[in-house]
Every structure is written in C-alpha cells, then in structure tokens.
Amino acid sequence: MAADARVHPVRLVVTDDLDRSRLTVFFRLLLAIPHFFWLGLFTAGALFIAFINWFATLAMGRSPKGLHDFLAGYVRYATQFFAYLFLAANPYPPFYFGTDLGPYPVDVEIDPPARQNRWVTGFRLVLALPALMMSGTLSGGGSAGNSRGFSAGGVGGIAAIFTWFSALVRGRSPRGFRDLIAWGIGYTAQVYAYMFLLTDRYPDSNPLVFLGGGLAVPEPEGRPQVVNTDDLRRSRLSVFFRLLLAFPHLFWLLLWTVAALLAGIANWVVTLVMGRPAAPLARFLSAYIRYSSHVNAFLYVVANPFPGFVGAEGSYPVDVRISAPGRQNRWVTLFRIFLALPALFLSSGLSGLLFLVGIFIWFVALVLGRAPAGLQASGAYAIGYNAQLGAYVFALTDRYPHSSPLAVFTTS
Numbered sequence: 001m002a003a004d005a006r007v008h009p010v011r012l013v014v015t016d017d018l019d020r021s022r023l024t025v026f027f028r029l030l031l032a033i034p035h036f037f038w039l040g041l042f043t044a045g046a047l048f049i050a051f052i053n054w055f056a057t058l059a060m061g062r063s064p065k066g067l068h069d070f071l072a073g074y075v076r077y078a079t080q081f082f083a084y085l086f087l088a089a090n091p092y093p094p095f096y097f098g099t100d101l102g103p104y105p106v107d108v109e110i111d112p113p114a115r116q117n118r119w120v121t122g123f124r125l126v127l128a129l130p131a132l133m134m135s136g137t138l139s140g141g142g143s144a145g146n147s148r149g150f151s152a153g154g155v156g157g158i159a160a161i162f163t164w165f166s167a168l169v170r171g172r173s174p175r176g177f178r179d180l181i182a183w184g185i186g187y188t189a190q191v192y193a194y195m196f197l198l199t200d201r202y203p204d205s206n207p208l209v210f211l212g213g214g215l216a217v218p219e220p221e222g223r224p225q226v227v228n229t230d231d232l233r234r235s236r237l238s239v240f241f242r243l244l245l246a247f248p249h250l251f252w253l254l255l256w257t258v259a260a261l262l263a264g265i266a267n268w269v270v271t272l273v274m275g276r277p278a279a280p281l282a283r284f285l286s287a288y289i290r291y292s293s294h295v296n297a298f299l300y301v302v303a304n305p306f307p308g309f310v311g312a313e314g315s316y317p318v319d320v321r322i323s324a325p326g327r328q329n330r331w332v333t334l335f336r337i338f339l340a341l342p343a344l345f346l347s348s349g350l351s352g353l354l355f356l357v358g359i360f361i362w363f364v365a366l367v368l369g370r371a372p373a374g375l376q377a378s379g380a381y382a383i384g385y386n387a388q389l390g391a392y393v394f395a396l397t398d399r400y401p402h403s404s405p406l407a408v409f410t411t412s
Helices: 022-026 033-060 065-085 118-122 129-139 155-170 175-195 207-211 236-240 242-274 279-299 330-334 341-368 373-393
Strands: 010-014 106-110 225-228 318-321
Touching: 010 175, 010 207, 022 155, 033 065, 033 118, 065 106, 065 175, 106 175, 129 155, 129 175, 129 341, 155 175, 155 341, 175 207, 207 373, 225 373, 236 242, 236 341, 242 279, 242 330, 279 318, 279 373, 318 373, 341 373
Parallel strands: none
Antiparallel strands: 010 106, 225 318
C-alpha cells in the first residue's frame, strides 16, 4: 500500500545506522536520568506555553512564531530523548535550552506556523483523545508531555526491552525493532504537535508515511507479506452489524484452529526429520493463515467484503502472500517454540493495537462510510506481523518475523 501522498507538517527523519555501544546500552536508563529531570522541568513550562498558544491561535488563526518555535523545539527534544531511551538511536542527546536543536539519528522536522481552523483549535483537546490512545498503545505512554517515558505495556516498550537484550549481545539494534519504535515515537510527536497547536493536521498512523522516505526496504527472505489493496470504502450497514456477521467465520475459524494445531505439530516433526515441511501440510497451514488474516481484517473493519471460508490466495483486499516452503535449519526447528516467545509478546501488543484500530474505524466508518487510511494501514500491519508469526510457529519458514512495517507490506 502506498503512503499518503500529502506531506504531513511533522515528519520523522531516521538516519540511525543500528550500531549500539554495549556499555551505554547496559547503563541506558541510568544515563537517561539527567534528561528525565530536565524534560520534567520543561514539560511544566511547555504546558503553560501551550495554554497561552491555544488562546493566541484561537484569536489569530495561527500560532505566533515565538511560541511555535519554542514548542516545536520541545517536541523535537522529547523525540530525541525517547529515541535514546528506547534504543532507537545511540548518541547521547543534547539538552534543550529553548534554542534550536541539532540533528539526531531519530528526529522530526516541523513546518513553520500556518493558518489553522478555529473550530478545530477550540475543541483540540477533545479531538486529540483518540490519537492519544493510539499513541499510548504504540509507544506505551511515552510522549512529549510525559517525562516518565514509555511503559512496558506499549508495543514500543516491548520492542525496547528486546532491543536492550539484543544490543548487549550483538552491539546492534535489530532493524525491525528500531523501525517499530521509531514509528511510535514519530506518531507521538505528531500527536503532541497537534495538541500544542503546531498544526491542525490530524496525526497520521500509517507506518509507511513515517518509514517510507529513504529507508531501504528489508528483503522478505521467505516471510509472508501483506498485499493491501483495500479502497477504504465501507458499507455502513455491514459495519454496524460487523460482529454479528462475523459469527459464522469465528465459529469456523475456531474449528480450523484445532485442526491447524494438530497439522502444525505434524509439520514440526516432518520438518525436524526431513529439513523441510511436507507440501500437503504446508498448503493446509498456509490457507489457514490466510483465512485467519481475512477474518481478522473483516472483524476489525480493516477490510469491507465478507470473506470466503477457504483462505484462497488473492481473494481478499487484505491478503497474505506466503512463499513456497524451502529447506530449514533443524536447530531452529527444534527450539522453534522457545525462539518464538519474543515475537509472541510483541504479537500480543499488536493485537491490542488491532483491537483499538477496529473500534476507531467502526465509529468513523459509520459516520463517513470510509475507513481512515492511517488506521487501516496500522491494522493491516498488525495482521501481517501475526501472519509472519503464524508461518514461523507452524514451521512454514525459519525466517524470524520482521517487525519493520516495511518488511510486512509487499512492494510488488
């Protein structure tokens, strides 16, 4: 799925090279303490300035440049700090003294003041509530207005914990975790830029908008990928009765899941002995993964048509392309369930994200008859990552799930 062609006034810039210093990684939380205090002090000032900026923007129709520049610097500082804290970048970030900040490996660009809609300005805090909930799910609560940082419950917090362990061993951050954390940080920057009236453009949760500019696309290497051809149109009637309409599929999916678990155990044994999956079992399990993806896309309003019951490839707007299975490493196969545990934790966080996306799309689609592009893409990403996890657990591939959105969506 292509990213939104419109350029958002708040843009994520990622130039990080993934290299990490093991020493600073080990003591990262301790090293971040001075920034915690400094960010806390500036947060109080920024909230006061934001309140003044609200009145000024309501009266003038645009944010005064001095107030805009101060708040934009604060959002950039918080972005750089949280990128450091959660290992999305390595250098120690500069302190913010109300002046211009230098570049950082994970940073945001913020456009100068522009005219804003006074009605949107007047109800800004209420309008921002859904975006704040999305930000909390993506980044675990870490934000420009929260000096405590991310909680471990958010998707970004989970990725940061696993990055810490991986960087200590390898001296590098996994590309997928870095991209996922950067997406959450970039989205949070847009949320607080919207709340602080730096722009009246609503935050865009589409991960491809944040990561699609200049970053190399990882090779799929046999992992499943999402083919997202949804046109965003929604039938209000089917949206309203979506849960009721999904009951036959949920019942069928439950029965199929029992059969898939048995087939998965058999396929694990075959792969362990032969070094590759059995073709009939691989076809059955691939169809199951596609079908479960179609059902989730329908249930959470990430797609509109009523899905088929057989998981046929290419039969649904949010589809999963699964490559033919090849040879696999027997050691990886033997310890597959244990190796999959980090991905299972991340998948649980993304399932929470998918649930929230489904609720928001449901309300918006009832009113507009369309799904917001950013929310739809976020839901498709969560579905795609879970499909990669399913293929790994069921021994269809020994390629570990890649959490970068650029690796989940197909480019062809």
